[in-house]
Amino acid sequence: MRAARLHEYTDDMNDALTVEEVERPEIEASDQIVVEVEGAGWCQTDNHIIEGMWESYADQDLPMTLGHENAGTVVEVGEEVTTVDVGDAVLCHPLRTCGKCRSCRLGNDMYCENAAFSGLDTDGGFAEYLLTSERAAIKLDTVDPVDIAPHADAGITAYHATKKAVDVLVPGEYCVLFGIGGLGHIGLQAVEAMSAAQTIAVDVKDDALALADRLGADYTVNSADEDVTDAIVGITDGAGAREVLDFVGADVTTDLAPEIVSPGGDHHIIGYGGHIHRPAQDLVDGEFDYRGNLVGTYTELQELVALVEQGEIHLTTSEYGLDEINEVAERLEHNEIEGRAVIRL
DSSP states (O other), X not given: OEEEEEOSOOSOGGGOEEEEEOOOOOOOXXXXXXXXXXXXXXXXXXXXXXXXXXXXXXXXXXXXXXXXXXXXXXXXXXXXXXXXXXXXXXXXXXXXXXXXSHHHHTTOGXXXXXXXXXXXXXXXXXXXXXXXXXXXXXXXXXXXXXXXXXXXXXXXXXXXXXXXXXXXXXXXXXXXXXXXXXXXXXXXXHHHHHOOSEEEEEESOHHHHXXXXXXXXXXXXETTTSOHHHHHHHHTTTOOEEEEEESSOOHHXXXXXXXXXXXXEEEEEOSOSSOOOOOHHHHHHHOOEEEEOOOOOXXXXXXXXXXXXXXXXXXXXXXXXXXXXXXXXXXXXXXXXXXXXXXXX
């Protein structure tokens, strides 16, 4: 089968991955399934993997097939698989979990002690076929696999953070969203669907803010033209935002927390690449939290799929062929892709 493989870490996205022939995966355990991949989302994390940013955090044995946002049709099942059948359309959670460790039994399967992560520490879905597990597969009823593929990571990560935020948001409060891109435009829709709080979308691009406006944002702020702190303080009448969803995760956005988060609020770090450089007294004085967010649970992905099938959340996507995969990496590196890129297999 054809697969896009990473052979060595590089900062040059022009020829980062090599499309080559490899062996089709075979079932090795009774709970595994093989999925014929129809759509695989490209994520900023793929760029970071290529750059070697994850080498210290995950065991990566190169060459490796990337791709952790995968959807397609089941073509083979292990002998003990009961929840999906050959021919089922499925969305694949990127984590293949054991179901037996303490974290899994507590429902926190994203902390599974025995997990494998497609496209991060084991072969992923930028290929014609993907080996995964029954526990990772969610059956699709009405949604095309190509259309929903990016929700496997981008969607669930945005939803996971949003769910924590809306648990404490009440009418009359504000939620700021930094970066209305591939994750941010999903997060904005989730907040609008699940909360009565008012939303403030912040981005440097007018096109992104126009998208935010179409998706229901109550306020938009162009950080290239306006002072973000002044704008948010003005919109909130000095109260600040109860929740901030930071889909950028750069120094410039994390640094704003003490000025824009209301006392007792949260600054959720979803995008990454930057740092947090604030005096400890800022957190003491404001009693706010920086909160990390990593993917989400299987059940949260089920909930997100339900929102998609109910028409509450829509993806903005562009499609590419497997041979165009390095072009996608290069375009994303230069912030030239609106919404999510999907590799159609």
